Amino acid sequence: EAGVAQSPRYKIIEKRQSVAFWCNPISGHATLYWYQQILGQGPKLLIQFQNNGVVDDSQLPKDRFSAERLKGVDSTLKIQPAKLEDSAVYLCASSLDVGPYNEQFFGPGTRLTVL
């Protein structure tokens, strides 16, 4: 079974530029998550989708971050404009359904460097 796919794997941009990340979850997984992992810290949830609806975006900096999951499959996360403190690894994860009993499977992540 194919895992969670993410692209690009690495991205370097200058501050105030825009960037977008793409995630393709495991086939059949209804729930999709985006996490931000700053160097030396554990991942922090940015947004959670159930199918194509947002379940939790309480920790998403909405003035610059946006995400969508059209058709309830692939998802994109956008940052506009980027700041230096956005340098991090952005992880996408998916699970069959919501709830702590559903294992979350993580992709390899996109490492973003903002100069």
Added chain:
Amino acid sequence: GNSVTQMEGPVTLSEEAFLTINCTYTATGYPSLFWYVQYPGEGLQLLLKATKADDKGSNKGFEATYRKETTSFHLEKGSVQVSDSAVYFCALSDRQTSGSRLTFGEGTQLTVNP
């Protein structure tokens, strides 16, 4: 709010040594507890989990017991191998207060030398 605290790292051990990585948590509800592992260049993988007090999760020789009285979920392995070198994250999910969101600790880098 919910939080997870892991022992400060990094940890360096010799092969076949005993491993303990401490993890304590704060939660307002009744959380499920997890250990995730991140091997170099790879994504996070679930190592083991426990969903209620006194449950013991185990996998690949690793064990952790959900201790509600001490709010702890320490990871142990009796004899580590070089291949266990990775970053280990303790995490919780508290459905009552935050749905299926995982709250992670800071991670502990483990290096096992031959």
